[in-house]
Amino acid sequence: MSPRTSKQFQEIREEKRTLIMDTALEHFAREGYHAATITHLATHAGISKGLMYNYFESKEALLRAIIQRSVSEVMNYFDTDRDGFLSEEEFEFFVRKLGVLLKQKRDFWRLLFQILMQEEVREHFLSSFVGAGSLDLSGIDPDPKLPAARIMKVITDYFGRKAARMGPGYDTITEIKLFMMTIKGFAITSFYAGDSETEENEKTINRIIELFK
Amino acid sequence: MSPRTSKQFQEIREEKRTLIMDTALEHFAREGYHAATITHLATHAGISKGLMYNYFESKEALLRAIIQRSVSEVMNYFDTDRDGFLSEEEFEFFVRKLGVLLKQKRDFWRLLFQILMQEEVREHFLSSFVGAGSLDLSGIDPDPKLPAARIMKVITDYFGRKAARMGPGYDTITEIKLFMMTIKGFAITSFYAGDSETEENEKTINRIIELFK
């Protein structure tokens, strides 16, 4: 009888917003951004078409929100208690976390790879918060304020220190590149694999650590 | 005034067909299959919308034709004079060719990766001529008659022989997996890179050969 409190409204909005974004991420990743229609998303989220627009200004805005959220989550995942220095144990830990993250956020990574494949869209969407080409995607990020750039920096530093340890035969640049490639390859592979191959992945990750630690 | 011979007609048709496919591949890869409209493709190919349908039954048929052609080309690229046995020199040669191929067929690979990312489309399009999950994409091809499967077989055999060479500590499956991942990572990376980084790639390829030969 009594009207809902503004806190109740807040909660409803937050929950539904999350629901929509989760559903949309799943379908964008599986079917592609264009092929996943608003009607389709609404149906699968169990709401009406119109309500989508109560939460997101447009389909594009929805996509942007999803990417932004996922990028935040990924960044937070690594940024806890990290001070820019990566010990050998931490490097190993980092690579293992990466494996977990690729599994957990599979849909997001799939979506991201799809989107980044398209040149114009790449600029349009991602330059602002991921960096034009960044993280495990293209090597070196020009803007150090972006979180992806910070992670890249930490990795670069790690390999720099390893170079000192390894002596003159060690080509730092090439090692970083190969490491990034391996990570990307690992990512891509995990997109296609079923959920069953966990032990297999374990071995591969061990080998990656062995090679680059 | 003399009518063109049927052979001349055939040639003209073939040329135009190729032109359309080239244009379409470029735009599918850069803008995505859905975003690249028939009108857009026709304009860029310098022909009319209607004529497109004289050469291809539908947009989807055009896509299929493009993939089919590219897959053939890629397969032929490796299948010449190959008898199923890969020596160490040939392995090195193979990896280097792979690098060249990724550069030459960049648009195709981009398109393929985009498409394979989408589950339903994957089944729909590729099972017939590439194999459900295959080549450098998911490891093991179930149908040995398919060309991708043959290449995979050759590689598997190579690593099998290497295992014999390396002794009991060598985990063949893991090595193959890591090798495939590295190749995929190399591929992905090359999609985003500019055309200038040739020397850089050279070093990376050398390192890959060093690791897996």
Add this chain to the structure above:
Amino acid sequence: MSPRTSKQFQEIREEKRTLIMDTALEHFAREGYHAATITHLATHAGISKGLMYNYFESKEALLRAIIQRSVSEVMNYFDTDRDGFLSEEEFEFFVRKLGVLLKQKRDFWRLLFQILMQEEVREHFLSSFVGAGSLDLSGIDPDPKLPAARIMKVITDYFGRKAARMGPGYDTITEIKLFMMTIKGFAITSFYAGDSETEENEKTINRIIELFK
């Protein structure tokens, strides 16, 4: 804690009703009926969308209420102490009042002119209380019970008496028509003018009186 008396409730309701109508009139006039959304109106009136429907059955009902109210106000404006006879002084007074009214009710007139411009809407909305074509809008009102018709009658009578005064060269019908046109032109002009041109208007009104008194 004592419950408000029903009289207080009535007052509050009446005030809010008025507020909504004022806001709506302003926005209907400035943006057009279709372009002014319920959400927009509710926001500007400082109430919720839902509450709008507590006061008005529908958007159309709101429009109707606004027009009805404004028409009443306009009619009352002229109908006080008037007995159907217009002396020359009263005619002058009438024209000057018209000028004031156009300024005061600018939003209403704007809205009315917009609506009347559209044929179907005209019938639909106005026949009932203004008369199919009436007041200063199309000349002669068929139903003498409607207030607009009464005003028109008073004016017609005035010009009739003037005709007697002026002699045979005076074309009454034409003069009435021209007078109504001039009034309409004055009205239209005032819709576009800024609020500053009061003195200018004064002169024009003087001239109108001079011509038609």
Add this chain to the structure above:
Amino acid sequence: MSPRTSKQFQEIREEKRTLIMDTALEHFAREGYHAATITHLATHAGISKGLMYNYFESKEALLRAIIQRSVSEVMNYFDTDRDGFLSEEEFEFFVRKLGVLLKQKRDFWRLLFQILMQEEVREHFLSSFVGAGSLDLSGIDPDPKLPAARIMKVITDYFGRKAARMGPGYDTITEIKLFMMTIKGFAITSFYAGDSETEENEKTINRIIELFK
């Protein structure tokens, strides 16, 4: 059998474009811009929805094209053989032409008045080619390069010369204003009138000429 020549295509396009614009003008004027849906327009023009967009980028673009065309036509109507000087005979001729024009372009004027009634739309659409407030709409046009401004200039000059003829009692500004108002009132009135009242109009126009010539 043989394909249509580009000239044939040109003709088809021109005709259909005109048909669409004519239909749209009629419906925009009668029902209002918002109420006249694309589907409605297409049906009445006897074509498909989709074809509308082959000819006009958007509903708004269609509106713009209509206004632009009508403004051009109106301007041309007066600009033939005119040198900026208006003799008394020409003034009379001008007013009579105005009457004809209002009848011929009734839909356009209706549409224009509706649109100009809405503040934001006014700026948005018309400033560029009619002038912020111009022609017979708000008096004086600031940009003399605009055609509406030129006509206004000619009229102003005419009344200036008349002032010299009439002596000190003649208030030029007021006369111009009243003349413009009368014209507008005449216009508005003609929007509501049926097509039958031609002789009536004749008399009114005669009286207008008598008053302002």
Add this chain to the structure above:
DNA sequence: GATGAATGAGTATTCATTCAT
């Protein structure tokens, strides 16, 4: 072969209206 006008099913988006709280 070749053209582009024409179609219509499909898609994103809007907005008056309802209703649980």
Add this chain to the structure above:
DNA sequence: CATGAATGAATACTCATTCAT
């Protein structure tokens, strides 16, 4: 009384495909 989340019918717009010429 009051709120704003929720609905769905309607609307502008797109685009693969067809077809008369």
